[in-house]
Amino acid sequence: MALKPPPPGRFDRRLLAPMMLGAVLNPINTAIIAVALAPIGIALGAPASETVWLVSALYLATAIGQPLVGRLVDIYGVKRLFLAGGALVAVAGAIGLVIPASHDSIWWLVAARVVLGLGTCAGYPAAMHMIRAEGQRTGVASPAVILTVLSVTTQTVAVIGPTLGGLLIGAWGWRATFAVNLPLGVASVILGWILLPRTTGLEPPRDQRPRIDGLGIxxxxxxxxxxxxxxxxxxxxxLWMLAVALVAGAALVWWELRVEAPFIDLRVLGGNGPLLLTYTRSLLTATISYTFVYGFTQWLEEGRALSPTAAGLVLLPVFAAGIGVALAFGRRPEVLWKLLIGSIAQLAAGILVLFMGGTTPIWFLVVTMLVLGIPQGLNNLAIQNTLYHQAEPERIASSAGLLRTFFYLGAIVASVVYGNVYGAHASTGGLHVLGWVVVGISAVFLLITVLDRSLRSIGREASGASASDARQPEPARSGEQPRS
Incomplete structure (x- = not known):
C-alpha cells in the first residue's frame, strides 16, 4: 500500500499507532498476569512455586532479548523486527488458548510466556528508533511531546492491566489473559506492515551492515x-549461578573489547559516563517503584489489614499522579529539574513510610501514594528523554533495549529486597526497614543526579541539547524512506 510522504518538518503522526501498540505489549502482559496466577494454579493444579515462573519467564526473556532485538533494529531497521515481534506475540496467545488443562501444561504456558517476552522485545526499541529517525528527518532535536506520549501510554497500560485481566478472567477464564495477545499481535503486524517505513536512514546501507556478534550475544x-x-x-x-554469571561476564568484556562490531560496544559505553548513570538511575527507579508496588501492597493487606480491593484503591493515586505529572510537564524537554524533584519526592515517600503503623489512617496512606506518583511520572519521563539524547543515534534501539534490561534488574532486586525483609509475614517492622531502603536508594539517586553535569544541557536549545546532539541533525538521505 502506497502512503503519502511524511509531512516535512513535522513528526509523522501516522507512526504513533504502531509505536504505542508495540510499546504497550510488554507492560500489559507484565501487569495482566498478576491476577491470573491463582486461577491458573487452581485450573492446572500447579503450586505457587511453579506459577511464579509465568512472571519470571517474561522478565528473563525481555531482560535478555530487548538489547538483542534492539541491536537487530539498529542494523536492519524497524519494520521486519516489528512484524516478527507481532507474529511471536500472536503465536504465544494461540499457545495459551489451545493447550490442554493438565498439570504438565503449566510448562507449556511458561514456554508461551518466553515466546511472548521475545515478541514484545521489539516494541520499545523500535519506537525509540523511529522517534530518533523522525527527529533527524525533521530537524527537531527534542521531540518531547512524542516521548511524553510514549511514556504516558506505557504508564496508563500498567494501571489498567490488572483491571483488564480481572475482567477477562471473569468473562472467559484465565485463558483470555493469553488469548488477548492473538488480536494484539495480529493488529501489530497489520499496522506495522502498512505504516512503518522499510528504512529510516539510521540503519547502515545493506553493503555496510556489520556482522552479528553471535559470541557476544x-x-x-x-x-x-x-x-x-x-x-x-x-x-x-x-552460588554456582553467580559464579557462572561472573565468568560469562568477564568473557563478555574480554570478547567485546576485541571484536570489530561488538554486540555491546563497551569502548563507547565505557567512555559515555552520563549514559551509564542513566542506566543506573533506571535500575534505582525500578527498585524503588517495585518495592512500593509489591512490598507496600503486601503490608497493606497483612500489616494494615486491608482487603485486596481496598489495597488496590490505595495504590491508584500513584499511577494517577504519575500520569498527571507526565502530561503536565512532558512538553518541557529539560530533564535536570524533573530528576531532582523526582528524587526528592521518592526520598520523602520513603520517610513517610517510617511513620506508618497498623492504625495509620487511610488519608495518610493516600497522601504518601500521591507523593510517590511524582517520581513515577517525572523520573521515567526524564530517563527516557535523557537516553534519547545520550545514546549514539546508530545504536539508539539497542541502547533503549539495554535501558529496559537495567529496569528489569531493578524489579528483580526489589523482589529480593522485600522478600528477604518480610520473610513469612509482611509486618510493620519489615515495612519500616523497606522505608529505610527506599530512603538510602533515593539518596544515591539524588547524589548521582546532582553530580551529573551533563544533565544541565539536555533540553536546552541554546546549548545544543546533549553531547550526542551537538552536531546538527542531518536530513534524511534521498530515497531513505520508501514505504510499503
Missing part, C-alpha cells in the same frame, strides 16, 4: 540468565 545471554536466576533464588545452593 551468547556471553551476554548466559551472564544475564545466570545473574537473574541467582537474584531470584539467593541461597548457598545457587
Amino acid at each position: 551468547l556471553f551476554f545471554a548466559v551472564t544475564m540468565l545466570a545473574l537473574l536466576v541467582f537474584l531470584q533464588n539467593i541461597a548457598v545452593a545457587t
Whole structure:
C-alpha cells in the first residue's frame, strides 16, 4: 500500500499507532498476569512455586532479548523486527488458548510466556528508533511531546492491566489473559506492515551492515540468565549461578573489547559516563517503584489489614499522579529539574513510610501514594528523554533495549529486597526497614543526579541539547524512506 510522504518538518503522526501498540505489549502482559496466577494454579493444579515462573519467564526473556532485538533494529531497521515481534506475540496467545488443562501444561504456558517476552522485545526499541529517525528527518532535536506520549501510554497500560485481566478472567477464564495477545499481535503486524517505513536512514546501507556478534550475544545471554536466576533464588545452593554469571561476564568484556562490531560496544559505553548513570538511575527507579508496588501492597493487606480491593484503591493515586505529572510537564524537554524533584519526592515517600503503623489512617496512606506518583511520572519521563539524547543515534534501539534490561534488574532486586525483609509475614517492622531502603536508594539517586553535569544541557536549545546532539541533525538521505 502506497502512503503519502511524511509531512516535512513535522513528526509523522501516522507512526504513533504502531509505536504505542508495540510499546504497550510488554507492560500489559507484565501487569495482566498478576491476577491470573491463582486461577491458573487452581485450573492446572500447579503450586505457587511453579506459577511464579509465568512472571519470571517474561522478565528473563525481555531482560535478555530487548538489547538483542534492539541491536537487530539498529542494523536492519524497524519494520521486519516489528512484524516478527507481532507474529511471536500472536503465536504465544494461540499457545495459551489451545493447550490442554493438565498439570504438565503449566510448562507449556511458561514456554508461551518466553515466546511472548521475545515478541514484545521489539516494541520499545523500535519506537525509540523511529522517534530518533523522525527527529533527524525533521530537524527537531527534542521531540518531547512524542516521548511524553510514549511514556504516558506505557504508564496508563500498567494501571489498567490488572483491571483488564480481572475482567477477562471473569468473562472467559484465565485463558483470555493469553488469548488477548492473538488480536494484539495480529493488529501489530497489520499496522506495522502498512505504516512503518522499510528504512529510516539510521540503519547502515545493506553493503555496510556489520556482522552479528553471535559470541557476544551468547556471553551476554548466559551472564544475564545466570545473574537473574541467582537474584531470584539467593541461597548457598545457587552460588554456582553467580559464579557462572561472573565468568560469562568477564568473557563478555574480554570478547567485546576485541571484536570489530561488538554486540555491546563497551569502548563507547565505557567512555559515555552520563549514559551509564542513566542506566543506573533506571535500575534505582525500578527498585524503588517495585518495592512500593509489591512490598507496600503486601503490608497493606497483612500489616494494615486491608482487603485486596481496598489495597488496590490505595495504590491508584500513584499511577494517577504519575500520569498527571507526565502530561503536565512532558512538553518541557529539560530533564535536570524533573530528576531532582523526582528524587526528592521518592526520598520523602520513603520517610513517610517510617511513620506508618497498623492504625495509620487511610488519608495518610493516600497522601504518601500521591507523593510517590511524582517520581513515577517525572523520573521515567526524564530517563527516557535523557537516553534519547545520550545514546549514539546508530545504536539508539539497542541502547533503549539495554535501558529496559537495567529496569528489569531493578524489579528483580526489589523482589529480593522485600522478600528477604518480610520473610513469612509482611509486618510493620519489615515495612519500616523497606522505608529505610527506599530512603538510602533515593539518596544515591539524588547524589548521582546532582553530580551529573551533563544533565544541565539536555533540553536546552541554546546549548545544543546533549553531547550526542551537538552536531546538527542531518536530513534524511534521498530515497531513505520508501514505504510499503
